[in-house]
Structures are given as C-alpha cells and as structure tokens.
Amino acid sequence: MDNQTRISRRAVLKAVPVAAALIASPDGLLAERASAASARPFPQPKVWAPRAAPGAPGRVLERTLDVRFTETRIPGFGTANTRTYNGTIPGPTLRVRGGDQLRLTQINGLPPNAPFDGDHNIPHNFNSFNLHTHGLHVSPSGQADNVMREFAPRSKAGDPEPHYLSVIDIPLDHPAGTFWYHPHLHGSVSQQVSGGMTGVLVVEGDVDEVPEIAKAADVVVCINELKIAPNTAGPLFTSDAALTAPAATYTVNGQVNPTIVLRPGEVQRWRLVCATAFTALALEITGDQSVPTMHQIAQDGITFAAPVATNQVSMAMGNRADILVRADRAGTYELRAASLAKPLMTIHVVGHPIVPPMGLPEELPPGKAPLDDADIASSQVHREVRWHVDANVLPTPFPNAYRVLGSNPTPAADPHGDLTRDPMYGRFDPTYVNHILPLGTVERWVISTDDKMTAFMHPFHLHTNPFLVTHRNGVALDPPVWHDTIGISGGSPGESVTILVKYEDFIGLTMLHCHNLQHEDLGMMQQIDYVEG
Helix, strand or coil, X not given: CCHHHHHHHXXXXXXXXXXXXXXXXXXXXXXXXXXXXXXXXXXXXXXXXXXXXXXXCCEEEEEEEEEEEXXXXXXXXXXXXXXXXXXXXXXXXXXXXXXCEEEEEEEECCCCCCCCCCCCCCCCCCCCECCEEECCCCCCCCCCCCCCCCECCCCCCCCCCCEEEEEEECCCCCXXXXXXXXXXXXXXXXXXXXXXXXXEEEEECHHHHCHHHHCCEEEEEEEXXXXXXXXXXCXXXXXXXXXXXXCCEEEECCECCCEEEECCCCEEEEEEEEXXXXXXXEEEEEXXXXXXXXXXXXXXXXXXXXXXXXXXXXXXXXXXXXXEXXXXXXXXXXXEECCCCXXXXXXXXXXXXXXXXXXXXXXXXXXXXXXCHHHHCCCCCCEEEEEEEECCCCCCCCCCEEEEEECCCXXXXXXXXXXXXXXXXXXXXXXXXXXXXXXXXXXXXXEEECCCCCCCECCEEECCCCEEEEXXXXXXXXXXXXXXXXXXXXXXXXCEEEEEEECCCCCEEEEEEECCHHHHHCCCEEEEEEECC
C-alpha cells in the first residue's frame, strides 16, 4: 500500500469518532458520548478516493455523479424534492492529491427544459448544468473545469438520459486544502446550488502531515443555504425575489443543527465550506463561558504560515476556511452566524479530559509563496472591477440591472443612449471577452462596489488562479492573504480590495463574477481569456 493511499484511508478513519461514539474505550467514553450527544451521529458526506489505474501514470478518481430530482430527507426539516448529486445534500466528498486525475461521468436524469428563447441574462434552462471545481488551479478548457459546456437533459420524455464526462488533472504541486464543486451554467446556477447541488473537494498534502493536525479528527462542515419547501420542488427563479425572499433552511452536511462531540482537551480540524448562494456568514462559537477556541490554518484552500487564533471566521458565499477547534472544558456550545436566528450546529464537549491536552502547531508549511517583490513593486493598477446595480430599469419580472463596470465593461447596446437603462452595458455577453490575461504576468486589480446598501454583498470570484489580497479599503494587510473569493459589501462608501494575481499554467476562456449567484445569473459576470504570454 503506498503512502498516498494510507493518507486517504486515515483521513476517513480519523473522522469516525466524530460520526459516532467510540466502539470501545477503557474509560467508558462510549456511554458518556452516547448520553450527551444527540441520538443522531454527526453527519459526514460519503467519501470518494482515487485508485491506481492500470496503464495510467497516476491515480484516478473515476466515479459517476448522478443528477436528478430526488426525495431527499433532511433531518430537522423534512423531505424535499430537489436536484442532487447522487441523492444527498451535499454530494460525495472527493479526496485527491496532487498528480491525481478526476474522471467524473455525470448523468443528467432531469426532465427536459422548458422552451426558452429570451435574453441569456434571464434565468433559464434549470435542468441543464455543468461542473465547476471551485478554487482548483486546473485547466478551464476542454473536458476539464470548463464552465462554457452545457450538460443538457434529454430533449423529450422517454429519451435516454445523457452522459457527460469531465476529466480534470490535478497538478503535482497543487496546494493541499479544502475546495468544493457545483454547477456553473449561466442562467441556472443559483437555482441548482440553492437546491443542494454542491459537494466538497479535498486536496491532501503536506499540511495533513503536520503532527498536531495528523492527530486531529478531520471533519467536513459543509453549510448549505437551501431554498426548498417540504414535499415539493421549491420555488423557481422566475422573478427578481423568487429565491431571495423565501426563508432559507440552513443545513450542515444535510442536517438542520446537527450535534458534534469533543472531549475536553481534544482538537478537531473542521473544513468549513460556505456553500451558500446568497448569504455571507460570520461564524462564531457561542456559549456561557470558555467557548472552544478557533485557530484558522487555511483560507480558500491555501495554508497559512502559522495558525491564527480568532473569535470569528468571516465567510462570503463560496469561501472555505480550515480551522482547528480545541475544547478546553466541558459544556454545550453552538456554531452560529451573526446574521442567522438559529444555530448551525451544536457542540457538546463531554467525557474524560485528554491529558495532556492535544497540541496545536506553531508553524505550518505555507500553501503558496507570496508574489515576489520584484513582480509587485509597481503601484500601478492594471485593472478595475466595480460592482454596480441600476434598480428598476429593465422590464419585469427582472427589473434590476446587475453590472460589472471598471476596466473593459461589456459594450452598451446603444452607446449614445441612457446607460442606466441599457440591457447590455456591463452585463455578461458570451460573445464578448472582457479581459485578455497573458500567462506569466502579475497584475494589480482593485475590486470595489458603489452599492449604497450595506446589506448587499458582492463576493468577487476569479476562476483558475488564486489571488493575493493586499489591501482592504486602502489599508494594507499584514500579512496579505490568498483567496479565490473575497466578500465586498456595499455602503457609503462601499468596500474595496486590492489584489495581486499571477496568471499561471493554463490557457482558455473562463469567468470572473459576483458569487452572489442570483447576481451572476442576472448578468454580473465577465468573460476572461488566459492566453500564452
């Protein structure tokens, strides 16, 4: 058995004490955990890992993602008829290492699409999808992380269900961390993600071998914001507020407020995934006293140089954060988001203390080196992205124009007319490339919003290449932090961030967009083309 296989199996086995009480222990921990925890074990998604493939140079994760409406049981909510990967929310967790290949056959078992011949920035084709491996530094072309593809359903009832293949090669030197996958077909993204079509993707590597981390239970905590209704298919995105106005059901690994159990002195590694479509989450652990402390070790799949102790982990839609949680004393606590009335999950700290307490690492193998000073010495701003909304300027039922302005906005349909009412200006056009980005180039971007509403967040997400956030609202970060998604809130003035990004390794067409997925479906997206330098 090779070392790579051992890591995958160990990662799964480490989480077993989290999902259920220990099978046996000399100190009676079984009885204590069983009595203190809820009757339902803490849920973990099914795990898929790669295998050595005959004739292939490395390991291959070859599986089938089956997409169809399923009667999905959601503990704490009920049953909903919603689109899923393989019948669960979230779908299976994919665990790979650098050098592995994802080879995923996707079956579209959804009904035929309703006829549509309207504006491409109006939600449509809800039963077509594709596959985006959010945050992975992989090819955006061909059968890889290509969001230009459409995996359409059968054209009429009774036809065979179509099959589509995605083949994604993970670079050998890919950073180890937490990523996720979801559909990304313009017009149907928010409908599908808010129905539960999401899954976690883990790249294993050096950080997993840090002794203190290797001893900790490895726990997926995937937070979904579901717009569903009991025993029905839920609302359709047929008007501007159709998905945002109804109350959301928040789940962790497919359950409402599940319970996780730790012993005093125990450290667990939580892979937090904000798989929400519309709502940012500022996560905190709350309780009467001595709440378990959080130590963040990674942001958006890229490891920090050292753990950062924090009371709050701010996550925009699409963000991930790896944290080490240490429980110092017995008690009952909650993982909460400041914007939500109910807890996301309950935390029981119970049982005989671990003596001495499990340790925390002092340093980590950094996931990605900062950009070289020689590359970033210039203070020049190469590109600007400005989120802008013109309210009530387009025909109902989608009257708000969500635009991307700044450098190279999509041209207006009538350059001499009223741009605030123009149906094309600054909105996504699949025939127009907004940015041509040569490989090997390092550029400085400023991302901002002129939205006056503080409640409006417009997360910026760039496909294929992560970016280094150096300033927020003009104030330098020390140290700067790698992201692939960064939240930018409205206000007077709205927020801004400065980023540095190097275009590396892969050419092809792909996207930058607002990761409020309603805004993306309604046109707040630009097309980019990575080209040879």
